Amino acid sequence: MNPHIHVERNLNREAATRRMLADTFGLVGDAPVTVTTGCGLEVAYAMTSARPEKVTCLPCREHATQWHLAAAADMERLAPGVGFTSRDLWKVAEHHREQARLFGSG
Numbered sequence: 799m800n801p802h803i804h805v806e807r808n809l810n811r812e813a814a815t816r817r818m819l820a821d822t823f824g825l826v827g828d829a830p831v832t833v834t835t836g837c838g839l840e841v842a843y844a845m846t847s848a849r850p851e852k853v854t855c856l857p858c859r860e861h862a863t864q865w866h867l868a869a870a871a872d873m874e875r876l877a878p879g880v881g882f883t884s885r886d887l888w889k890v891a892e893h894h895r896e897q898a899r900l901f902g903s904g
């Protein structure tokens with residue numbers, strides 16, 4: 799029994815996709831029983847979180863730090879497009895950098 803709270807390997811990307819599907823099509827109950835974590839384990843979905851204050855597994859915190867830094871860098875590579883400005887992209891990048899700081903300081 800592993801008492802730690804982990805992050806999902808793809809962090810909230812998969813959860814966000816599921817939420818979007820649930821909102822759009824009314825699909826519920828398709829959350830997986832187990833997920834792969836940032837540290838390579840298979841754990842119950844309930845043993846994962848995307849929130850820095852909840853995650854107690856150190857390798858997962860490091861994984862999440864790197865994931866958010868990569869996500870911030872992705873945002874900065876994007877060009878402003880229809881419906882969003884460079885300031886919107888900056889705000890999203892800044893959100894990822896803040897999450898990376900929170901995961902990194904645990």
Ligand SMILES: [Zn+2]
Binds near residue numbers: 835858
């Ligand atoms: Zn972990």
